[in-house]
Amino acid sequence: MARLELRGVSKHYGAILAVEGIDLTVQDNEFFCIFGPPACGKSTLLRLLLGLETPDAGSILIDGREVTKSTPAERNLSMVFQNLALFPHLSAGDNLRFPLVERKLSAAEIERRVAAVAEKLHITPLLSKLPAHLSGGERQRVAIGRSLVRDPAAYLMDEPISALDARLREEMRVELNRLQRELKHTLVYVTHDQEEAMSVADRMCIMDHGRIAQVGPPHEIYNAPQSRYVAEFVGSPPINLIEGRCEAGRFAAGNPDFAVRIEGGAGASAAVLGVRPEDVAVARAPQPGAIAARVYEVEPLGAFTVVALKAGERVLRAQLPGQPQFALNEPTFVNFNLERCHFFDGATGRRFATGARPA
Ligand SMILES: Nc1ncnc2c1ncn2[C@@H]1O[C@H](COP(=O)(O)OP(=O)(O)O)[C@@H](O)[C@H]1O
Ligand SMILES: [Mg+2]
Numbered sequence: 392m393a394r395l396e397l398r399g400v401s402k403h404y405g406a407i408l409a410v411e412g413i414d415l416t417v418q419d420n421e422f423f424c425i426f427g428p429p430a431c432g433k434s435t436l437l438r439l440l441l442g443l444e445t446p447d448a449g450s451i452l453i454d455g456r457e458v459t460k461s462t463p464a465e466r467n468l469s470m471v472f473q474n475l476a477l478f479p480h481l482s483a484g485d486n487l488r489f490p491l492v493e494r495k496l497s498a499a500e501i502e503r504r505v506a507a508v509a510e511k512l513h514i515t516p517l518l519s520k521l522p523a524h525l526s527g528g529e530r531q532r533v534a535i536g537r538s539l540v541r542d543p544a545a546y547l548m549d550e551p552i553s554a555l556d557a558r559l560r561e562e563m564r565v566e567l568n569r570l571q572r573e574l575k576h577t578l579v580y581v582t583h584d585q586e587e588a589m590s591v592a593d594r595m596c597i598m599d600h601g602r603i604a605q606v607g608p609p610h611e612i613y614n615a616p617q618s619r620y621v622a623e624f625v626g627s628p629p630i631n632l633i634e635g636r637c638e639a640g641r642f643a644a645g646n647p648d649f650a651v652r653i654e655g656g657a658g659a660s661a662a663v664l665g666v667r668p669e670d671v672a673v674a675r676a677p678q679p680g681a682i683a684a685r686v687y688e689v690e691p692l693g694a695f696t697v698v699a700l701k702a703g704e705r706v707l708r709a710q711l712p713g714q715p716q717f718a719l720n721e722p723t724f725v726n727f728n729l730e731r732c733h734f735f736d737g738a739t740g741r742r743f744a745t746g747a748r749p750a
Contacts, residue, residue, distance in 0.1 A: 392419050392420060392544065392545075392575070392576060392577060393419060393453050393454050393468075393544035393545045393577050394416065394417065394418055394419045394453070394454050394455070394577070395416070395417040395440060395451075395452070395453055395545060395577065395579065396415070396416045396417075396451065396452040396453075396455075397413045397414065397415045397416075397436070397439070397440070397449065397450075397451055398414060398449050398450045398451075398452070399412060399413070399414060399448060399449035399450070400412075400413040400414075400439060400446045400448065400449035400450070400451065401413070401446060401447050401448040401449055402432075402435055402439060402444060402446050402447055403447055408600070408601045409432050409435040409601055410432040410435050410436055410439070410598075410601045410602075411601045411602055412602060413436065413449070413602075413603060414603070415436075415596060415603065415606065417545075417577060417579055418577070418594075419454075419577055420575050420576065420577055421577055421578070421593045421594060422568070422571045422578050422580065422591055422592055422593045423577070423578065423579050423580065423592065423593065423594055423595065423596070424579075424580050424581070424582060424587075424588040424591060424592035424594075424595035424596070425437070425579065425580070425581045425582075425595070425596055425598060426581075426582055426583070426585065426588040426592075426595050426596065426597050426598065427583065427597055427598030427599065427604075427624075428583060428624070429583060431598040431599060431600055431601060432598055432600075432601040433549070433581040433583070433598060434549055434581065435601075436581075436598075437470065437547045437549050437579065437581055439451060440466075440468060440547060440579065441463055441466065441468050441470050441547055442458070442461060442462055442463035442465070442466045442468075443463060445459065445460065446459065453466060453468075453544060453545075454544075466544070467543050467544045468543050468544055468545050468546070468547055469538040469539070469541050469543035469545075469546050469547065470538065470546075470547045470548070470549065471534060471535055471537075471538045471546070471547070471548040471549065471551045472549050472551075476534075477522040477530060477533055477534060477537075478522075479521065479522050479523060480521075481521075481522075482518065482519050482520060482521055483514060483517045483518050483519070483520050483521075483522065483525065483529075483533045484505060484509075484518030484519060486522070486533055486534075486537055487505045487508065487509065487518070487533065487536050487537055487540055488501050488505055488540075489537065490537060490540060490541050491504060491505070491540055491541070494541075504540045504542070505518075505540060508536045508539045508540045509536065511539070511570060511573060511574075512532045512533075512535065512536050512539070512566070512570070513532070513566075514529065514532050514533060514536060517529055517533070527554070527555055527556070527559065528555055528559040528562065528563065531551065531552060531554075531555060531559075531563065532563075532566075534551070535548075535551060535570075539570075539574070543576075544577070545576060545577035545578065545579065546574075546576055546577070546578045546579070547578075547579045547580075547581075548578065548579070548580045548581065549581045550581055550582055550583065551580075552564070552567075552587070553582065553583070553584065560584075560587065564587060564590050564591055567580075567591055568590070568591050571591075580592070585624065585625050585626070585627065586627065588609065589609040589613070589625070590609075592608075592609050593608065594606065594607060594608050594609075595607070595608075595609055595612065597612065597620075597621050597624060597625070599620055604617070604618060604620055604621050604624075605617045605618070605621045612625055613625055613626060615742075615745065616665075616733065616742060617741065617742055618735065618739075618740045618741055618742060619632070619663060619665065619735040619740040619742075620740055622665045622733060622735070622742070623665075626667055626668075628668045628697055628708045628710060629668075629708075630665045630666065630667050630668075630733075631665065631666050631667070631668065631671065631707045631708055632663050632664070632665050633647075633649065633663065633664045633666075633705065633707075634661070634662075634663050634737065635649070635661075635662055635663070635664060636660065636661060636662060637653070637660055637661075637662035637734065638660075640652055640653060640654065641653070641750060642662055642664060642734060642747065643750075644664065646703040646704055646705060647682045647683070647684070647702035647703040647705060648682070648703075649664075649682050650750040651664075651680075651729060651732070651747035651748065651749065651750050652747060652748045652749070652750055653732075653734055653744045653746070653747045653748075654744055654746070660736070660737060660738070661736075661737025661738060662734050662735065662736065662737050662743075663734070663735040663736075663737055663740075664732055664733070664734055664735075665732070665733040665734075665735060666727045666728070666731065666732045666733070667710075667731065668697065668708040668709055668710035669710045670727060670728035670731040670732070671707060671708070671709035671710070671725060671726075671727055671728075672709070672725070672726045672727075672728070673698060673700065673709050673711065673715075673717075673723050673724070673725055674723065674724045674725075674726065675721075675722075675723060675724070676724065677724050678724045678726050679749070680726065680749050680750065681724035681725055681726045682702045682707075682724070682725040682726075683702065683722065683723075683724060683725075684700035684701055684702035684707065684722075684723050684724070684725045685700065685701050685720050685721065685722055685723065686698060686699075686700060686701075686717045686718065686719055686720060686721040686723060687699040687700055687701040687706055687719075688719075689717050689719070691714055693714075694712075694713075695710055695711060695712050695713065696710070696711050696712075696713065696714055696715055697709070697710050697711075698711060698715075698717055700723060700725055702725060707725060709725065729746065729747040729748060729749070730746050730747075731745070731746075732745070732746065732747045733745050734747075
């Protein structure tokens, strides 16, 4: 169990900035996700925590104790790497025993820990098998198990399930959640998959080119993104964005023609309205304040339907419950749930207001 802190941490590789000015505290027992696109510095953060890299600036603390210059062994954190490698010539059980044998634990203690972890991961019947005789998902469990047997201060996982197929990933997500609750351990988990991050994290941090864009619980990040970057990066189908201008408490866009009143925003300036697809309503009859649009594409996904609508030159997406029927090119009228419209500064991308009223 451990609280992990990064204070003003930066790391460059030659001229390449990997991470910069990172201030982050992962609480004891927290399931914390680091989320962002490739090359934004996620793995670097884990390697810095683990002690495989030293920062150029800043400090790292575990439970308030400075470890910036400590070796990985002194930090006692356990890592599951992106490209997990099991020893192919060792059975699943021996792969689990390996880190414990290395640490010269007694045979009885080793068997106790291996049995306990195998049971948690539902791999007890697999222990005698060689990795080549296990499925991808089973191998993944063994690899995760190998990091769990050590009883470290915290677990670090670098995209541990990204190589699995979609169905297995979903299964492993549930398992990881359950496991983390049972283990009651700090878990820092890196992923580039937003659904994965949203579904497992107590809190998450979104990275943007080596810097932190936002930290918070998933629902907060989804409902109150601090910037256009975060709004666009979290949510699928992605948030709709409409560029316009903000003047005297009024946001107006020209393509499509659309205006609403908002609180906040100073002077006349470029602004961007963001509205999530589930906050877009589609009607067949004209509505006050609605945008005229034509049905461009329909994706029936079972529980809901994503309708793409062409409004002027722009395509807006609506996510509608159930299986509504639309014909291609059908004329429609689009309204937004104004309470849930976000407004971003056109220059900086910062959110300056949420919620609007009819113009
Ligand atoms: N050992 C290294 N040498 C040089 N550049 C590196 C090294 N490790 C990472 N980088 C660079 O640092 C940036 C962040 O990398 P990384 O932390 O691996 O990103 P992520 O895990 O988010 O994909 C990238 O531009 C990457 O190319
Ligand atoms: Mg990485």
